[in-house]
Amino acid sequence: xxxxxxxxxxxxxxxxxxxxxxxxxxxxxxxxxxxxxxxxxxxxxxxxxxxxxxxxxxxxxxxxxxxxxxxxxxxxxxxxxxxxxxxxxxxxxxxxxxxxxxxxxxxxxxxxxxxxxxxxxxxxxxxxxxxxxxxxxxxxxxxxxxxxxxxxxxxxxxxxxxxxxxxxxxxxxxxxx
Amino acid sequence: xxxxxxxxxxxxxxxxxxxxxxxxxxxxxxxxxxxxxxxxxxxxxxxxxxxxxxxxxxxxxxxxxxxxxxxxxxxxxxxxxxxxxxxxxxxxxxxxxxxxxxxxxxxxxxxxxxxxxxxxxxxxxxxxxxxxxxxxxxxxxxxxxxxxxxxxxxxxxxxxxxxxxxxxxxxxxxxxx
DNA sequence: GTATATTTATTAGGATGCTAATTAATAGCG
DNA sequence: CGCTATTAATTAGCATCCTAATAAATATAC
Numbered sequence: 145x146x147x148x149x150x151x152x153x154x155x156x157x158x159x160x161x162x163x164x165x166x167x168x169x170x171x172x173x174x175x176x177x178x179x180x181x182x183x184x185x186x187x188x189x190x191x192x193x194x195x196x197x198x199x200x201x202x203x204x205x206x207x208x209x210x211x212x213x214x215x216x217x218x219x220x221x222x223x224x225x226x227x228x229x230x231x232x233x234x235x236x237x238x239x240x241x242x243x244x245x246x247x248x249x250x251x252x253x254x255x256x257x258x259x260x261x262x263x264x265x266x267x268x269x270x271x272x273x274x275x276x277x278x279x280x281x282x283x284x285x286x287x288x289x290x291x292x293x294x295x296x297x298x299x300x301x302x303x304x305x306x307x308x309x310x311x312x313x314x315x316x317x318x319x320x321x
Numbered sequence: 322x323x324x325x326x327x328x329x330x331x332x333x334x335x336x337x338x339x340x341x342x343x344x345x346x347x348x349x350x351x352x353x354x355x356x357x358x359x360x361x362x363x364x365x366x367x368x369x370x371x372x373x374x375x376x377x378x379x380x381x382x383x384x385x386x387x388x389x390x391x392x393x394x395x396x397x398x399x400x401x402x403x404x405x406x407x408x409x410x411x412x413x414x415x416x417x418x419x420x421x422x423x424x425x426x427x428x429x430x431x432x433x434x435x436x437x438x439x440x441x442x443x444x445x446x447x448x449x450x451x452x453x454x455x456x457x458x459x460x461x462x463x464x465x466x467x468x469x470x471x472x473x474x475x476x477x478x479x480x481x482x483x484x485x486x487x488x489x490x491x492x493x494x495x496x497x498x
Numbered sequence: 499g500t501a502t503a504t505t506t507a508t509t510a511g512g513a514t515g516c517t518a519a520t521t522a523a524t525a526g527c528g
Numbered sequence: 529c530g531c532t533a534t535t536a537a538t539t540a541g542c543a544t545c546c547t548a549a550t551a552a553a554t555a556t557a558c
Contacts, residue, residue, distance in 0.1 A: 162452050162453060162464045163452055164468050165456060165464050165467050165468035166452050166455060168472055168475060169350075169353065169471055170353070171398065171471075171475055172471050172474055173346065173347075173349075173353075174398050174399070175398065175475065175479065175481075176343075178398075178482050178485070179478060179481045179485065182485055221351050221355075275340055276339060277481070278481070279339040280477060281473055281474045281475075281476065281478065282470060282474055282477075286470055287339045288342075289470065290470045290474070291345055293459060293466065293467045294345035294348075294349055295341075296458055296459060297456075297458045297459055297467075298345060298348055298349055298352060298458075299458065301349065301353065301356060301455070304352075304356045304454070304455070305352050305355050305356055308355070308359060
């Protein structure tokens with residue numbers, strides 16, 4: 145039940161801005177994934193795996209030696225079971241380690257290995273160029289504006305998502321809106 | 322190798338606009354999917370399945386009785402094998418039919434069933450409200466602007482994606498940019 | 499006219515994401 | 529203290545997406 149309705153985002157003149165924007169957004173995201181994929185493949189990992197490495201790298205910069213699966217779940221905005229899978233594969237690749245935590249035997253801390261740190265170092269170099277490559281369709285000003293709109297939209301979506309998570313509210317059905 | 326590196330899109334002040342925008346975008350994608358999923362589930366289908374139904378509905382409006390798998394692949398911007406899967410499940414749900422084409426025995430035409438048309442009718446009613454719900458984080462003007470930026474970025478990404486598809490170019494490696 | 503190339507669709511195998519249900523450990527309440 | 533509720537992580541089962549490899553039919557080339 146993973147919804148990824150990507151469609152070419154042509155406007156039918158009769159449609160509202162929100163509608164077109166919505167479809168354009170899904171379309172954009174599909175394209176971004178498609179363009180990024182070969183890039184990550186060159187380093188032998190996937191985009192999701194890079195996400196984990198990146199978050200762990202950031203955590204280190206914050207002074208944290210590692211993160212629990214739950215922390216990763218929160219920072220990556222994916223559910224715990226999904227984290228388990230990605231971390232499993234990263235562990236198989238020798239990129240991370242799962243260590244039991246003394247003070248809470250339920251939790252496991254995920255830590256980067258030296259191998260992962262070397263990879264991150266290597267990837268960080270070309271990363272800016274790759275992003276520029278992707279975002280190059282927009283001018284600097286447009287990128288800034290785009291960013292502002294995205295962050296605002298994200299704030300809104302975050303509220304919606306949290307409502308859904310807490311079971312309350314969710315989505316107003318056709319009849320009650 | 323499906324890349325979906327969603328991360329919370331916080332800006333580290335030291336980062337460039339493109340970088341933040343890029344992460345915000347991935348983050349948005351994740352949130353949109355998460356919010357849309359329960360909505361589609363209420364109708365017993367997934368977002369991807371809705372994508373197919375919607376495209377077929379549009380095709381009908383264009384006077385086409387149905388579309389080949391390849392046409393769906395192009396319009397949905399997903400690879401043919403993925404289309405096969407989604408259509409399989411829609412067929413199992415009794416929403417579409419695969420018909421052999423007389424003039425080209427390789428191709429199969431996918432057509433909506435009356436059941437699908439009834440569902441589409443029903444979904445179309447609440448759909449605008451759902452989109453408004455999602456896009457409501459932005460004002461009308463912002464939505465319009467957002468749309469403009471997205472379409473522009475899409476044009477750019479389309480070029481990149483086509484380059485990758487044709488094997489030419491691809492991604493400039495770290496050293497050659 | 500036959501051999502090769504391209505197109506259409508599918509299968510096989512891997513990675514992600516989700517929900518629901520489980521297991522184990524910690525917290526909290528009476 | 530002991531029973532219950534919550535939290536952390538995992539497992540099981542679906543649905544999507546992808547790439548690579550096949551099978552079948554059509555197009556093209558010589």
